[in-house]
Amino acid sequence: MLIDSTYPKSFASDNHAGVHPDILAAMAAANDGDAPAYGGDRWTAAFEEGIKEVFGPNAEGFAVLNGAGANMVGLALMLGRYDAILCADSAHIATHEAGAAERLLGVKLMTIPTAQGKLQPDDIKARLGGIGNHHESQPAVVSISQCTELGTTYSAEEIAVLAETAHEAGLRLHVDGARLANAAAFLGCDLKAITTDVGVDVFSFGCTKNGALAAEAVVVLDSELAQAVPFLRRQSLQLASKMRFISAQLSALLTDDLWRQNADQANRMATRLANGLEGIAGVSLAYPVQSNAVFAALPPTVAATLLQRYLFHYWDEATGVVRWMTAFDTTPEHVDDFLDDIRKAAM
Amino acid sequence: MLIDSTYPKSFASDNHAGVHPDILAAMAAANDGDAPAYGGDRWTAAFEEGIKEVFGPNAEGFAVLNGAGANMVGLALMLGRYDAILCADSAHIATHEAGAAERLLGVKLMTIPTAQGKLQPDDIKARLGGIGNHHESQPAVVSISQCTELGTTYSAEEIAVLAETAHEAGLRLHVDGARLANAAAFLGCDLKAITTDVGVDVFSFGCTKNGALAAEAVVVLDSELAQAVPFLRRQSLQLASKMRFISAQLSALLTDDLWRQNADQANRMATRLANGLEGIAGVSLAYPVQSNAVFAALPPTVAATLLQRYLFHYWDEATGVVRWMTAFDTTPEHVDDFLDDIRKAAM
């Protein structure tokens, strides 16, 4: 991997972006004398209050250190020793968390092929046959990604139906919301409308990809489940000792809807990029653009040319599909320069 | 727990201190455009190089997010499914990591009573009887804390003998170095003298308590073991996506021996506090002061009075022993004010 900073704007990952200046400033402001450790500080209290304001009075927020951590702590709340998670086969927990679900939770992932990364209610219903059979792992949680790994977004209605389907079968609904802000920005709704209001039980609220340094939240909408979080967070290596600096990041994103401003910018730049691809010979979109991700099929020579200057990843080398991510700090100039280079490479 | 910032300097924990300004500045400086995620950046390369400079060319450093994480990743390298760790019964991994060793590693902790938190070679030898017996967990790692949980410090010679004892029996030596800097500062040696040079296999190098925001290192002195770290770190939820901000903290502490400057200050303030206790009626030291911790036995009424103004913890309520910690930002005035209050309370 490159360790040289002379390349242009990266389209490889929203994790390649830095930290939004307001968030860095909030961290510096929290460096104000002593404070109790492990969450007993006023910045954490403010964050917890902020979560209730955004997600409703029953929402309890817990700051953690990264996205896989948020998923593992949140899922652990709802899973016993012989349980299974139903999720898309593209789910981050299934593909890119290094087997954490299997090792740390000890559960089976029942992975489901999908058209565009989105589970359907029938996908759930079709996998309930083993319930009660002691030879089989017992489905206990449906986990969806919002946005999905393919950049698509569930509507509020779609989530509501999944929640209802899960709950009717005695399962819980978990959302890996690593890009929850991008989903709300795309849908033009608030964060509560796609979580609390539609029956989600536990979700991750991702902030690092949206301008934070290293901060995510586990949000729990069931107060009984929430009681276990402090213990599971500590044991899962997700508790910061100087917690105030994590909480300050989260609060900064919740302040004046910075989360939306950042996500909107990233989404708009992805749309600008997607729109700009129209008419470029040999280049086509692989999935609808509904967030800050653009999946495009390119001729191999085009990809090879671009990879000489830009950082990005093949999603599927067999089909020539690459993934381009935008971030809160991607500008129209970044996109237009990139489009110029794509056009040149495609000529 | 208090969430009010109006109390005086906390003596409860070095985690109550904020972040050293040089470290915050280094983090801000790392916010410089895009950078590859997950460690493929130039700040991480610099940190890795810094580790080799400090601990020798065979040392491989891996940045992680917190102390329990550093311990779990480091220990996992050396432990199979039926193995056991020998450690003091006061070890942090045994008492205050919420059972992470048992759940995440799945191994037994064979805990050993100690006089002042320090394991002796005979403690190891006495617990090797079950080796080869398939009914018993197999000792594979000796883990010591430097400094210990009781504020005492192993000399380089003591560690060398423990390493030799462990190695002769086919075990590895791990050091939970959450306060490794305080130990080196106390001993007046460099960090390498109590790790690489005396046979340690894997250790945690703690930075958060010594002025960082949230950053620790796992250092591995065996290149074969080191190969597993990236996978275990990712799976153990200890990999930061925007890694450059973690690495920058660690490098800042390694630059111009800031680690020693911070640890020296903390240690000196602990000594000043301990010295100031002499002659205060009813107050006595419980353990020798060899780092930034002062364990003192107090009459309950004295403790109660002090707890109205100060944050600190009882270590053992039955014996009236409290723990007072100093930090990199503790000043002589903080200590002297506290001593004044102790004297008044003890009158």
Place this chain on the structure above:
Amino acid sequence: MLIDSTYPKSFASDNHAGVHPDILAAMAAANDGDAPAYGGDRWTAAFEEGIKEVFGPNAEGFAVLNGAGANMVGLALMLGRYDAILCADSAHIATHEAGAAERLLGVKLMTIPTAQGKLQPDDIKARLGGIGNHHESQPAVVSISQCTELGTTYSAEEIAVLAETAHEAGLRLHVDGARLANAAAFLGCDLKAITTDVGVDVFSFGCTKNGALAAEAVVVLDSELAQAVPFLRRQSLQLASKMRFISAQLSALLTDDLWRQNADQANRMATRLANGLEGIAGVSLAYPVQSNAVFAALPPTVAATLLQRYLFHYWDEATGVVRWMTAFDTTPEHVDDFLDDIRKAAM
């Protein structure tokens, strides 16, 4: 489930059969005074010697209590904390061991769709792309079932190619040999020809379904791996205290090729059943009959009629496929009676 013994011969499972009289007699003969526990007895020594005679001098056999236990102990030998198993999506370890692989081993199962339950070399090659990527579980073992869950059998050549493919990629080959005897009987070869001779690293040798009471063996062909078995077997709850009675069962099956006699009988009865189905309207074989399993597609009304008298299971209710198993004690009369009833039901 029925608990009444008045039904005819069960075609539901080879586990519905009782114990072969020679095996019960061997158990009774082992009830001869005192014997050391946990495997230090002469019956166990004889079994271990028997394994070497059958599988070669490098084969080390370990008696365990059931098939899932044999799989978990054998697989644990070859899997680290972040590893994955490649297996067919129909594999018993993936579908019917209640998530033991995920909970007890903590590893990911990368399940692969197959035509007839059999993995192909390209299935392995296609799943090696994530090796070295710290975000992904690392493939370490290929596990195949012999016979497969669909009653098909790998030839010696097919296994040899799978072993070569696995080894070239640095993976090990494991065989869940719950019906290894049926495979050897079908192929007309000895047991060594489809294990030791073709590169298998570790396998389960199933005996319970083939006439034993409760006894299976883990056989390890690498003496370094074998050293861990006693510890993993004990920890995995698979060590019998009065081991002689387990070992005696295994030795009885190895004596005078009782394993082959039993498997041959079961296989012949499955073939007789399959042959008898020819010409029955609406009834067709779903998979080739290569062991003691017959998978047949039936009209639902036929299945329903038969299920009033006989115990057997639907394999796939959607396609009307049922599974019929024969056992060492199935007789031509059992089969012919059953065929009569099938014909009547199908009229």
Place this chain on the structure above:
Amino acid sequence: MLIDSTYPKSFASDNHAGVHPDILAAMAAANDGDAPAYGGDRWTAAFEEGIKEVFGPNAEGFAVLNGAGANMVGLALMLGRYDAILCADSAHIATHEAGAAERLLGVKLMTIPTAQGKLQPDDIKARLGGIGNHHESQPAVVSISQCTELGTTYSAEEIAVLAETAHEAGLRLHVDGARLANAAAFLGCDLKAITTDVGVDVFSFGCTKNGALAAEAVVVLDSELAQAVPFLRRQSLQLASKMRFISAQLSALLTDDLWRQNADQANRMATRLANGLEGIAGVSLAYPVQSNAVFAALPPTVAATLLQRYLFHYWDEATGVVRWMTAFDTTPEHVDDFLDDIRKAAM
């Protein structure tokens, strides 16, 4: 270990004894045609009914394969991911199950020193301080051994007080009843009086050491907890496919109080042995004899002489304490011969 049958009666372990003839006969009788697998058979139904007769209508019994399996399945019912078990430091689960509790359950064992293997109510109370502290494993279960590993026996009253103490603190009481029959025989009470009637929540009912071949029961006195057993038993590798042969053993022991007859015989022989030691120079009892175990301190030369002819184990080589176990088939002649040899060796 010896694999030669020419030694006299073993005093090493009640696992060295064979199988009681009535139990072998019951197994042979169960070999009666086909039967549903995995517990759907009439022998298992009879066993389940037998458990209710002996332990009361709320008791649900589940047959498993060995003692460690019974403990792990029973304990798993009551333990979440961050919980701890309080037990004596001599507990079998802590010392001789190869770390199964840590690996399979993922929990911490808080081990407690005891005088004679028996926990006291104050031992529980003294370890509740960390409840609610997210840095510490949370005590959830008290586990006692009946009889203890030192051969001592809790009275019904002692268990009642422990249960009350545990329940008041929100913990459950588990009994590792590997030798529950010996305890009831020693106390002269029925099995219910020291389990159901005194507040035990879940217990193991050991049968293998008391004349069975390989069969133990997990008994659950709370119907909600019991629902999880089938899944945990299957996943924990403790479900026999041909279950009828396990259930038949358990039922045979419950029939006509064979369990008591066997335990009484073993206990009487231990008492005979202990009584016979009186007056032998240099030989003294280390613990009161309250079951089928005799712990005696011997001069090393005496032990060495005896070990040339007899199988038994040192319990503590430092203090010269050996453990002698009797079994259901130990006879007065066995004991008297042994005593003769002890006397000769001690001369």
